[in-house]
Amino acid sequence: MLSSDKVLTPAAEALTAQAPVTRSPTARVLIVDDEPxxxxxxxxxxxxxxxxxxxxxxxxxxxxxxxxxxxxAIVCDLNMPGMTGMELLAEVRRRSPQVAFLVATGLDDVRAGILAMKSGADDYLVKPLHADLVIASLHRALQKKRLEQEVEGYRLHLEEMVAERTKQMEAALKLVERSYEDTLEALGAAIDLRDAATEGHSRRVCRFALEMAKAMGLSEAQHKTIAMGAYPHDIGKLALPDGILLKPGPLTAEERVFMQQHAQTGYDLVKQIPFLADAAELIRTHHERYDGSGYLRGLKAEQIPIGARIFEVADTLDAITSDRPYRRALPFEDAFRVIQTESGRLYDPQVSTAFFSLPKETWPTIARMQHQVTSLPSWLRSGGAGSLGSS
Ligand SMILES: [Fe+2]
Incomplete structure (x- = not known):
């Protein structure tokens, strides 16, 4: 039961000894007590x-x-029949944590008051109550709640600011990524200009390789590295003299050695470009062969990066099925036979298994689509091979 007796309890004295508080504007208070x-x-x-x-x-x-x-604010007697003050406190905290909640307890039940504060009450008052102390305690509790709300508001504002900045960063990163892709496109176009006989080759092998990478269950990061390496794989050819690159007849032994250097030249060029650094290894190893018969270093099997092992199959597929200065394109069935026959020798059997796990129509469909494309494909813009089958 609440009372307005002007008796100062030890707890009340402690309360009055605290620093003065800012007075609250008119506040709405609910007084709960079973004594009317x-x-x-x-x-x-x-x-x-x-x-x-x-x-x-x-x-x-x-x-x-x-x-x-x-x-x-609520001022509530702890000791009530039916729902106790503690039970009401729990329910109010569940519904409205921002409401200030003061409990009133008897002098012989101070522990209950402390327990109430541990359970979420903002203060406890010892009966009989001193009106001034109740008022001071209410102002203090209301001020505390206002501060808590201000902190919460500030936290929410910060979260909004972080979310907004994150959005801006993501947009900026997309722009950067797009500029990388534009750079890659320019590199690919430069290679194609240099060697018109293989126009579109870079784009097609890139798409073939990504389709195999997807079938092998490689990660998105690996897809991206393969794309970034396969597209400019012959960038080193930019450094070859026309007399070698465009020579209609067979190369001499010396010219062949010079030609083979394009893998190393491409690697040296690309490894210094941060966004292509991971892809540089594919460029250096794109002429290695599974059995060690390739160049530059004669790497074998798993010594060759998986992207380059995949690339080998893609490169063969495109070389056989594209027009060349000295012959027309051959049927895809011819390429399938070569890949099947050379699996385990020139080509990684895991890659050829992935290759043949896909419907045969996959490959001519990709090739046809790439012949029609005039700009960098969207799969590269999205950074993965997720849309390969549908773009
Ligand atoms: Fe090459």
Missing amino acids: AACKLLALLLSETDFECKTALSGAEALRLLEKDNRD
């Missing part, structure tokens, strides 16, 4: 100051009232 007279009296005293008060004679009535009417 105590409720009324405290409501009357508080209403004479800065508070607009309502009363409830039980926890259940208090909850009904709170459903219809928001309150800034």
Whole structure:
């Protein structure tokens, strides 16, 4: 039961000894006590100051009232029949954590007050209550709640700011990525200009390789590295003299050695470009052969990066099925036979297995699509091979 007796308890004295608090603007208070007279009296005293008060004679009535009417603070007797003050506290905290909640307890039950504070009460008052102390405690609790709300508002604002900045960063990164892709496209176009006989070759082997990489279950990061390496794989040819690159007849032994250097030249060029650094290894090893018969270093099997092992199959497929200065394109069936026959010798059997696991129509379909494409394909813009089958 609440009372307005002007008796100072030890807890009350401690309360008055605390620093003065900022007075709150008119606040809406709910007084909950099973004693109607105590409720009324405290409501009357508080209403004479800065508070607009309502009363409830039980926890259940208090909850009904709170459903219809928001309150800034609740002063609640702990010891009530039916729903206790602790039970009401738990329910109010669940529904409205921003409401200030003061509990009133008897002098012989201070522990209950402390327990209530551990359970979320903002303060406890020892009965009989001193009106000034209740008012001071209410102001203090309301001020604390306002600060908590300000902190929460600031936190939410910060989260919004972080989300906004993250969006801006992502947009900027997309722009950077796009500029990388444009650079790659320019490199590919330069290679094609240099060697018109193999126009579109870079783009097609890139698509073939990505399709195999997808069938092998490689990661998105590996897809990207393969794409970044396969597209400019012959970039080193830019350094070859026309007399060798465009020579219609067979190369001499010396010219062949010179020609083979394009893999190393391409590697040296590309490894210095940060966004292509991972792809540089594919460029250096794109003429290695599974059995060690390739160049530059005669690497064998797993010594050759998986991207380059995949590339070998893609390169063979395109070489056989594209027009060359000295012959027309051959049927895809011819390429399938070569890949099947040379699997385990020139080509990684895991790669050829992935190759043949896909419908045969996959490869001519990709080749036809790439013949029609005039700009960098969207799969490269999206950074993976996810749209290979549908673009
Ligand atoms: Fe090459």
